[in-house]
Amino acid sequence: MSEVKTNTTFKHVSYLWDEAKAAELEGDEVALLIYRSNLLGADLRLTNYGGGNTSCKTTAKNPLTGQDTEVMWIKGSGGDIGTLKKSGLAALYVDRLRSLENVYRGIEHEDEMVELFNHSIFDLASKAPSIDTPLHGFLPFKHIDHLHPDAAIAIAAAKDGKRITEELFGGAIGWVDWQRPGFDLGLQLRQCLNENPGIRGIMLGSHGLFTWGDTAYESYMNTLEVIEQCAEYLEENYAKKGPAFGGAKIESLPSEQRLKQAAALAPVLRGFCSSERHMVGHFTDDARVLEFINSNDLDRLAPMGTSCPDHFLRTKISPLVLDLQPGEDLSDVKALKERLAPAFEEYRQMYTQYYESCKHPNSPAIRDANPVIILFPGVGMFSFSKDKQTARVASEFYLNAINVMKGAEAISEYTSLPRQEAFDIEYWLLEEAKLQRMPKPKALSGKIALITGSAGGIGKAIAKKFVEEGGVVILNDMNEERLQSAGEEFKKQYGKDSYATATLDVTKADHIQDAFEVAALAFGGIDIVINNAGLSISKTIEGHSEKDWDLLYDVLVKGQFFVTQAAVEVMRKQAIGGDVINIVSKNALVSGPNNAGYGSAKAAQLHLSRLNAAELGADGIRVNVVNPDAVISDSNIWAGGWAEGRAKAYGITVEELPAYYAKRTLLNQIILPDDIANACFAFVGGLLSKSTGNMLNVDGGVAMAFPR
Template sequence: MNTPIMSFKHVSYLWDESKASELEGNEVALLLYRSNILGADLRITNYGGGNTSCKTIELDPLTKEPVEVMWIKGSGGDIGTLTRSGLAGLYVDKLRSLEGIYRGIEFEDEMVELFNHCIYDLASKAPSIDTPLHGFLPFKHIDHLHPDAAIAIAASKDGEQITQDIWKGAIAWVPWQRPGFDLGLKLREALDKNPGIRGIMLGGHGLFTWADTAYECYINSLEVIEAASSYLAANYGKKKPVFGGEKVASLPSEKRKSQAAQIAPVLRGLASSEKRMVGTFNDSETVLQFINSHDLGKLAPMGTSCPDHFLRTKISPLVLDLAADADLTDTQDLKEKIGSAYQSYREMYADYYEKHKHPNSPAMRDPNPVIILWPGVGLFSFAKDKQTSRVASEFYINAINVMRGAEAVSEYVSLPLQEAFDIEYWLLEEAKLQRMPKEKPLSRKIALITGSAGGIGKGIAEKFVQEGACVVLTDIDQNRLNEAVKEFEKKYGKDVVLGARLDVTDANSLSEAIQATCLKFGGLDIVVNNAGISISRAFEAHTEEDWARLNDILVMGQYHVSKAGVKILREQALGGDVVNVVSKNALVAGPKNVAYGTAKAAQLHMSRLMAAELAEDKIRVNVVNPDAVIENSNIWEGGWAENRAKAYGIEVKDLPQYYANRTLLKESVKVSDIADAAFAFVSGLLSKSTGNMLNVDGGLAAAFPR
């Protein structure tokens, strides 16, 4: 039975012998298992970082002779979520034979295409640039990881000596070099010069460890990382205060979140000057210790060291010169001040590009910062989607850990600017970007939908997520909301959904929902007013309470939510959409419906007035008018169905067919039909449409606008 020979304090020991025993004899399955548990600990490696491999003996499909095959994480994969389809399988002898035609380090990039000629498994993922680093080492199982503790040593001025001091020659040192074929040869050379070593430290980059079984490789990796972590822990604060000590005091937690939520839309608008971005906010203790320190001014401009960190966080962060408790109510002054800081960053980035570009470099990319640091408050990151911005934030926290460790035992050393540029604008990275799938219509968009834990609202939210949006599900019913959020997270992942309880008649509830939206995603692009109730009574049977409830929820609810949303849209200055789900009853005078119909008519005309006033901000306001959407709707509860059936002289069970029969198309209207209509207004296809309404009622002549 496999049991660890030491206890681990700085990494998680996750090996489950019962699970592993089920995989015994299947080295590829054990590789996947090892990879997943390594990737589950962010102290070991971050999303998309590192690489793992194993070598097996397989039958050649043509010769039927046994051949050695290397299975390795393919390009763009993540070891924490790696599956069989994410592996590349290559003939080891063919891969190593490429050395015979290798023309030298200046021709590195041409080798990547040649990896395809070494493919054993035709279902392989594209081999990554790390392939030769594993291929030239003889071990059956290999881990290439980016643990913060190891990179802290690798990115130290005295990293080579520290490596010797900790491992007494059991870990070799290879100076910084960009990954590629030549680095693979350097690793083999290091092993030849240091037989019996258990790993190699790559200067400024990461760690290689190995063994001949999956478990022994796993343990070797953990033990090496544990040793590095323990060494750093013993030195924190020993020579000097961490990061030089505190310079700025953090605001209390709730005040930090309030300040962050207020400034996030302004930051998002500026970060989206070229393409719309989605944000992430982080105010963890690790972040605050760094951004509040005396050394922030020295370390932040240096940028990160590990290539995986750098590619996701850019050359350096933007540090806001703004008091943590600054008054943010004057948004125009705030935009000008922060806008000036953004412009300075863009100019710095353009200068960096011009000074380091090559004749064949790709065109300059978006010059806006990815990471924004606000001392006393927290870290913001902005990227093309929520997952990418969250991962950028995580990688910068990794970089903070690296800088803290390196400064504790030596001095932090970042990549030279030319090396950084050559990685960022590497033609192979550019080719990877060009292969990315086309973005969906609502990618980069954030939508808040009221009353979206069920019925029409939930259908709209689901449609929007499927088309690429991040969605904020809101509802007055907390239990119903929890179930909807749980369902969305399971189907679409936690990154793209936020649940916020919202009573549209309660100002505090609305303020909290807006704050949660800005903290989770950085802002807002689409507001869908869908929350509502229905009351059906004879004219003289209506009470003042009926009128008040309908007006508060339908009319004033639409007004208050729209007002809060428009404030965010204006601060971003990116335009946006408001879609109001009204009703055919705004147009049709039906029986026993005077209060509801009047409120719906008010919603409709308010939408027109909003469209006229908000157009100068490029905010479009449009209306969807459903009719008789019974599917999963709460509208039919509380006696509404009974009253409508009575008004039409039919039984409740006959309502669906009655509604279908009265339409010109003789069709029932589904939730998905309303969702499609809402999507039509925000998809970009109707970007020149505002103040319009779209009836989705199967065709009711009485509701034709005239």
């Protein structure tokens, strides 16, 4: 292998190696493998999420013989090198793995080899070995990186990729034509190395790059240098080529208008894409996306599909390009759907024909025929999948594909995988087995919820419950500091894909509109709205002011109505039903002292819920009510003198309120935010999907509040 340079200045990749950190790991090759992998995975220019593989070979004691033996540690099936930990590695005896060549029956029997990998397992706590295992195992190097960098794949996917690789690297990088990963490809890598001793890496046609080194650092540097050289070559050719993708055919809308159009359109698209199951969306108007979708070459390149298997496994064979003009009026939803319906049906027919023409006798059944990637020239790119993370990652992968197309077109001519090859990857029995092993979707998977006042108290408890059950939420509050704190909590506890945030005062129409636009841009629309935001004022009749009265009715009644109104507009665009739950109160049913404004507003909320249920049933939108009582924990309702007012009304102290409320119930229980969250989930979790116009008391049993 050629000598690794010591220059650590790069333009197109990030040099992240910390000598002090690496020194702490010296002598532990597995720890250095994990460290190197995490650094490589941290730069999306080097590889995409979940893509690529890394390995190292070490000497360990055979636990049965006590003899030294060579062991390969490699990223296990389904992992991500950027977040890789030791628990995500597979460890195999190298000699046993290589001896599987003795029983290999040829390329027609590739899949049976994966199960045989288990005979080579060294660490019994290993992750399942991936299909890439023999690709690393048949190469002799101590440390190996297999990545999917856009710059390298652009060359690998070019019509003249093999020639370009030879000329660019002067023979220092080998070439292996496209072949599906597996045992035979591992043998081909070994053959390439044997025929080209001294090379520093191998380019896989349409697929990616293999590089290596004798140490973790040498492998890391070799990888960076090869990818840097590929990127430099592309940059030089961009300058010579002129405008990318044949130049611009149309201009993008200004940023604010792009987002407005995307927010207006996303729920309609989501409805079409959710014809088989609820999908969650993602939108981007990244400049690189706009360059591609606005170009003269869009119509030629988009139908070709992607080249790298990792790309089209997540983006489908090709995207749907919308025949809409940027800036046109999208307010006539009925007319818009009539225009889009044929395009979606044509896409489904194309995908079905692709399946039927390529399937094998033992192929898995056809999967969802709806598009994953949808391109709106002049506006941006939408992606839809089973959850937010998968939709976002699909978007990132299609951006990778755009980068590959741009690079390949600059140096030669872009080529995609033949349809049959693409199908054989997408419907690979091993991929199907991986899908079948995935956990069953949770009750709210694919569902999007907006809970008003969800930065604390009942609202936050509901939001947490919904995320834990597989949903995503739009956290909101009128207090921005409280909202920011809740967002940080959700990010830490559930991850960035679990939520979006919006400042929302339910008395302000523009806030309501903005919150639903956030939902549309972040997730594609809305399925569940919980009208939870509220406040309480406890005063005698003579003590009530007009300001008190207006505030109570503006927040509790008008706020509930106008949030529901905005939600219904989105739900009707989607045409896949929905849920509205109104958090009311036992005070809607019980007459008490010093409670004229609050109690009557709660009664109005309750009856408004019935009215909305009667009107929205035809749309499959359910409207139900949860009536709490005295939920004190972390609730804004007790601010502003409410606690003092209620204590005064009952002739007790504020400190005595929790016990007082509990003792007056039939169950003698204090009501907590989680109790209300569980009640809301009962309505939306699937078991009560035929229930609307109903009321569920969660008050510990207050006989006066029994419905009658």
